Amino acid sequence: YKSLALYGLARTLQLQGNIENALVNFSAVVDSFPKTGEAMKALYQIGDIRMNQLFDPLAARDAYQIILKRYPRSSNRFDAIFKIGDTYSAQGDFKNARQWYQKPLQEQSLHTEIRSHALYRLALLDFGEEKWEDAVKKLEAITKTGSENLPGDEQTLVNDALDLMLLIQECKTEKEPLALYSRTLLLEYKRLWSEAIDTLNVILALFPQSKIADDAALRIGTLEYLRKNYNSSIDAYRRLIRDYSDSYLCERSKKRIAEIYENELGDSKAAQLEYEQFMTQYPNSLYLEEIRKKVRTYEKHL
Numbered sequence: 640y641k642s643l644a645l646y647g648l649a650r651t652l653q654l655q656g657n658i659e660n661a662l663v664n665f666s667a668v669v670d671s672f673p674k675t676g677e678a679m680k681a682l683y684q685i686g687d688i689r690m691n692q693l694f695d696p697l698a699a700r701d702a703y704q705i706i707l708k709r710y711p712r713s714s715n716r717f718d719a720i721f722k723i724g725d726t727y728s729a730q731g732d733f734k735n736a737r738q739w740y741q742k743p744l745q746e747q748s749l750h751t752e753i754r755s756h757a758l759y760r761l762a763l764l765d766f767g768e769e770k771w772e773d774a775v776k777k778l779e780a781i782t783k784t785g786s787e788n789l790p791g792d793e794q795t796l797v798n799d800a801l802d803l804m805l806l807i808q809e810c811k812t813e814k815e816p817l818a819l820y821s822r823t824l825l826l827e828y829k830r831l832w833s834e835a836i837d838t839l840n841v842i843l844a845l846f847p848q849s850k851i852a853d854d855a856a857l858r859i860g861t862l863e864y865l866r867k868n869y870n871s872s873i874d875a876y877r878r879l880i881r882d883y884s885d886s887y888l889c890e891r892s893k894k895r896i897a898e899i900y901e902n903e904l905g906d907s908k909a910a911q912l913e914y915e916q917f918m919t920q921y922p923n924s925l926y927l928e929e930i931r932k933k934v935r936t937y938e939k940h941l
Contacts, residue, residue: 669685724737
């Protein structure tokens with residue numbers, strides 16, 4: 640029980656934002672209880688904190704590699720393999736990243752979900768390097784099974800693969816704006832978000848009528864959100880709705896505006912107004928039932 644209690648303490652500190660002490664306690668779990676399941680989970684948390692919150696890909700990689708060394712037969716080893724690949728992508732070392740993403744595909748009797756995750760990561764690298772036909776082949780392999788009756792995460796992956804495949808196929812005749820959009824992905828891997836946003840703005844300035852322009856506008860909103868520039872994110876989404884009112888991405892943008900007001904800015908009145916406007920403006924949306932529940936919740940608290 641000591642390992643579980645210490646791991647629980649580390650997780651509590653992590654959720655409270657006390658990252659330094661969380662790392663100390665996760666490391667204590669790894670050092671003091673190396674043969675427990677909590678030790679492997681602690682290593683994953685150490686890696687994820689160093690990668691996602693501290694953005695130290697090299698230190699994160701060390702944690703993930705320890706997992707592979709200590710637990711080579713674990714069913715979770717593929718997650719560590721993918722995350723090692725992600726650390727190389729974050730450093731701009733796409734050759735090594737590709738090698739790690741390919742590793743699971745070399746195994747026999749590979750679960751469809753693992754295979755799809757490997758193919759999707761490889762397809763993203765192909766897309767970023769403007770190898771669009773190679774990307775489409777991998778994405779087609781993912782989408783062949785369809786998304787019906789799949790668990791949530793697998794269904795999301797299939798839908799993401801389908802979205803990217805359709806984007807490439809729709810925009811492949813407009814090579815210059817598509818190339819610019821592709822390059823932003825490699826910038827995002829390295830968290831060069833400001834440079835990525837600048838590149839997306841070039842698309843909107845030079846190719847405002849291109850088929851990929853609305854996707855570029857949406858991506859700006861997403862990147863501003865990741866930078867915690869919430870008002871700038873809202874501005875970007877409003878720009879999409881204003882300038883590309885016929886785009887199917889308008890619904891997603893409107894929903895995200897409401898969610899930013901609700902979850903990040905704590906402005907419940909603005910959130911409620913955005914949700915109510917959504918219901919009026921997009922009465923046939925797939926999001927409608929979810930939005931309607933939000934509005935009802937707000938009305939109950941009036």
